[in-house]
Amino acid sequence: MQVPPLVQELIQATNEEAVLWRPEDLMLYEYDALSSRRPPEAVVFPATTQQVAAVVKVAARHHCPVIPRGAGTGLSGGAVALEGGVVVSLARMNQILEIDLENQRARVQPGVVNQDLSLAVADAGYYYAPDPSSQKACTLGGNVAENSGGPHTLAYGVTTNHVLGLEVVLPDGCVIRTGARYWDRPGYDLTGFIVGSEGTLGIVTEIVVRLMRLPEAVKTLLAIYDSVADATATVAAITAHGITPAALEMMDGLMLRAIEAATHAGYPLDAAAVLLIELEGLREAVEEEADSITAVCGAHRARQVRVARRAEERELLWRGRKNAFGAIGRLTPSFYVQDGVIPRTRLPQMLDYIAGVERRYGLRIGNVFHAGDGNLHPLIMFDSRDAQQVRHAVKAAEEIMGKCVELGGSITGEHGVGIEKNELMPLIFSEEDLAVMRKLKQVFNPQNLLNPGKVLPSGKMCGEVRVQVSLGS
């Protein structure tokens, strides 16, 4: 097979081993964790910032889109080559460049897997706080692009609160450094603007993050409920009491049973819902908070509040939670995860609404989510071979999203907009808001060659077609 000129130049910019271009090799890169589209023209694995810059310049000469990619665990289609192009995988740039404990900083390449950073500093008593449930696979570059959260970002903030500086390759191949190793560098906070930009402003090639001290004491509680409404009312009450646990997660009965079958985490099989609550900090503070939270749970008719006694028990409870999406395969051939956010006081109302949607469409919907920050993850289950069910899943998702917006919330808390929700952006932003975003995107990405078709509405596809395409399977 003839090597196309684009590929030849990409090889020149890197090396033979760093470029995939044969159709059978490209198939793996058609999809991320949301959807599958078309294969890219090539996938490149640069090893250095200079190679990233060189690759970007080659693509620009060919007027070819560039799609940055980490581990491909994204849930909004951000790493998908919507219009073809060159996928730039940062997976091989996976070195931790520097660990500076006195300053509580680390400097890393974007391909470092989230959990590997925490493991690298754990013995010294530190960790990197944002912990997406996908942390064993997802990359820090992907986390920066999506501004990812996780169970433990309730108290400590999401990715943006832990990133101080970046090295970025711009779409014209220029390399800039933003931010610094300390906070408050004078100038516009370009770091804060790039975090969460979903790979549409530049390719992140280096990241300076904050490390945190591991807490002295950790307590994990499992509050067990016979009614979903009591569990959600507890969450609202904990917030209103001004207690901010390190993590506050909820799982409903349907999910509990699926997770228990897959993980044997020790969850009660007959409960309607549980709250998984973690408290961290000074021993004395943790004990007091555990007492107040237990009281709040009791006041909202928790059947039982179990406290994990050993580290293994705690880890097991968390393993169940973090493997929840995987466990759902036991329940359904296909599912569609939503990522809406609502004010926490509205959780009881919202979960009621979701139950109503479930009944109306005759589809099962599981709930496992970051309750403490009002970040829902309803999992809508359907069979993708049944056209009617697919239509209903899409309708159900849209209605849930609409309700989140009506309650004063957002359409995405952590999974990003990508190609999944870009046409829904007008639900929460006016044409004028979007016009400013478009203009600012052009400051970085004037030719729109970097990750085109993501984040902002294109106005090209009507809602239903868009989501069905992205549901793919």
Add this chain to the structure above:
Amino acid sequence: MATATQAGVAKLASIVGEARVLTDAASCQACAVHGRVPRCVVFAPSAGQAAQVLQCAAEQDLAVIPRRNGTKIETGNPPRRYDVALSLKEMNQVWYYEPDDLVISVEAGMKWGDLQHFLSRRGLWVPLDPPGGDKASVGGCAAAGASGPLRLRYGTLRDMVLGMTMATTEGKVVKTGGRVVKNVAGYDLAKLLIGSWGTLGVITEVTLKLFPRPPQTRTYAAAVASLEEARQLRRRLLESPLAPQRMVLLDSTTARLAGAALFGDERFQVWIEAAGSERVLRRYDAELSGWLPKAHSLGVNESNWASLADYPALWLGAWRGAAVLKASLPVAATETFIGQAEEEARASEARLACIGMTAVGVVRLALAASLPPDRLASLIERLRTQAVQLGGSLIVERCPADVREHVDAWGPPGDDLQMMRRMKQAWDPKGILSPGRFVGGI
């Protein structure tokens, strides 16, 4: 020119009403920035009108500086030009308040003290102690990226702002973020506006995350004999499980100005404020008494912290004509920097005062000297060089006008200046917002 401006002023009056445009000498003088006096002061009663004022000013090519109480207006370079002071004084409403959800949206002109007072009725607060204290405004603090010692525990506004609306020079009111604590929909414009010092757009409304006020606080003060001792103490604190709200290292002059007694003839004092229940505070008692043998309260309380938060007033009240500087550094370099600054000051026979938030990497300095302006400026430049060599930066928050001519407020920009310029161009193509005041001449 004068008549063109008069016509412009008349147009502004047609937007906000005659009564909201002042052109008398005293009002204009009161809004002077580095000696530049605007031609008029315009009071915007709403975000929409603020946006119209900006659009009109852009059309008439009138330069605008947004302001509230002016607590931080002196920070920055002198404006290249200045026609309109846009005051947000009338914009001080609460638009949305959900105490059970720990969220509030307020207009940008609301005073920090009023906001905290309002929240205190429900035992809530925004844990930020900005320069300017109660008189600072919400929008001004956001535009300045202002923070104080409380950032040790709670972070800065960058971490607390959930959403924002701003008026643009195109006459639009634009929103970013929302009213929920977690949100990744769309580009985060608030990050750009925070710390943009009034050069991109005018912040008109801010949505903030709220926190419960801690049940009790307790301040431990101790004498610190040397910077080496201060370094050990900072390391020990950061490596410990303790998480105090604030920690500052003060030279004895500053400690005295802030109302504290001295232990003896110590060079420095450290103040550590813990918050929590009685049981938690007893733990601090036990731990800190081990580290700080002579620690006791010295009666340091909320009012001492408040006077410290308003350090420009504190220092300038005592040392007229002092320069007030802020160095931002890697934490590990803070004591070294203070030592170097002391030496430089001594060599130039200047007096130095400092507030070191050493555990977060911020050192504020006051420099007073009977030096000619260019010599004081070059002393500031030497301190800046040292901050930069230690991996940080240094900005001039206040200094006498004749010194300012010789020293840039922000210091050398990085290789992202080009992108910053393009950002400015996108927001403010005519260059009418605080022109020339920011980094790299932006």
